[in-house]
Amino acid sequence: MQEFICLQSQERVFEEAEEILSELLGIALCGKQQQRISEYYGEKLEESETSYQDCSLEAPQVALSTSDESVYITTDGSMVYTREDGWKEMKVGRIYSESARAPLQEDRTEITDSLYVCTFGNNKDFLRKFEPYTEPYKHKVFIADGAKWIWNWVDEFYGNSVQIPDFYHAVEKLGAYATLRYKDAGERQQWIERQKQLLKADGVESIIEDFKKTPVKTEEEGKVLQDVLRYYESNRKRMQYGSFIKKGYLIGSGAIESAHRNVIQQRLKLSGQRWSVDGAQRIANLRAYRKSNRWESVIQQIKKAA
DSSP states (O other): OHHHHHHHHTTSOHHHHHHHHHHHHOOOOOHHHHHHHHHHHHHHHHHHTHHHHTTSSOOOOOOOSSTTOEEEEEEEEEEEEETTTEEEEEEEEEEEEGGGEEEEETTEEEEOOOEEEEESSOHHHHHHHHHHHHTTOSEEEEEEOSOHHHHHHHHHHOTTSEEEEOHHHHHHHHHHHHHHHOOSHHHHHHHHHHHHHHHTTTOHHHHHHHHHHOOOSSHHHHHHHHHHHHHHHHTGGGOOHHHHHHTTOOOOOHHHHHHIIIIIIHHHTSTTOOBOHHHHHHHHHHHHHHHTTOHHHHHHHHHHHO
16 A cells, blocks of 8 residues: 555655545545655655665666666756745756667667666765766766766766767857847858757867857857857867767767656646655655666565554
């Protein structure tokens, strides 16, 4: 019964879970009680994570076809509304292997197996929780946006890894500048397409040099251009997209954006939801374990409490 409650509560609002329990099993158990039960086990999952952090247990790993297979490690944040702090960022990490990418169309794949980690904590809290999951793999490929704390962490601990700033984020930077620079939509689009082709031909240095020589027409345009230039200069060694494509690497962070939608937003951002910080974290834990195919860990927690 408790497993059923946790399973329903990580998927739908507690009141709806109450209705399902009544209709399917004829059991009257109010949504508040289901909330207490599911959050209790979500808290137990959070406590169990310390076993990975103090190395008393090894964190689970994604399945690999070979020991040197590429493993993608991605992270990003999205906002969840809480009663105490208003909108608060929940960081999510996702890990998946190259062999977990199943082709759907010529330019589209589906990831069939992933590990997810979620936390409301700050950067250090998140990395403390995430690192036991990222450590074991021989060939790591990091994909992220331009957040400095992410790349500082990767440089310090995984300096020999493959590091790829999200291609589409880099293009968005160009778009922000092009909107000010080119008033004609057709001219603007042509310019963006040229830059995209340069990026995919390892031409980031050419783009940077061109930016340095470009005169600006307004103060606003100058500020945006400098923002783009700083981003490109700080990531220039990582932005070798042509080489990455030739080696078969992904260059976009769509997988982590999908993780935020599927793991976090589809449950924590439903209409009318008003979470406490602790409550949201606990349900996010249940959902992350469910999406990571680790539900057996929830069942073990329930058996321990029996």
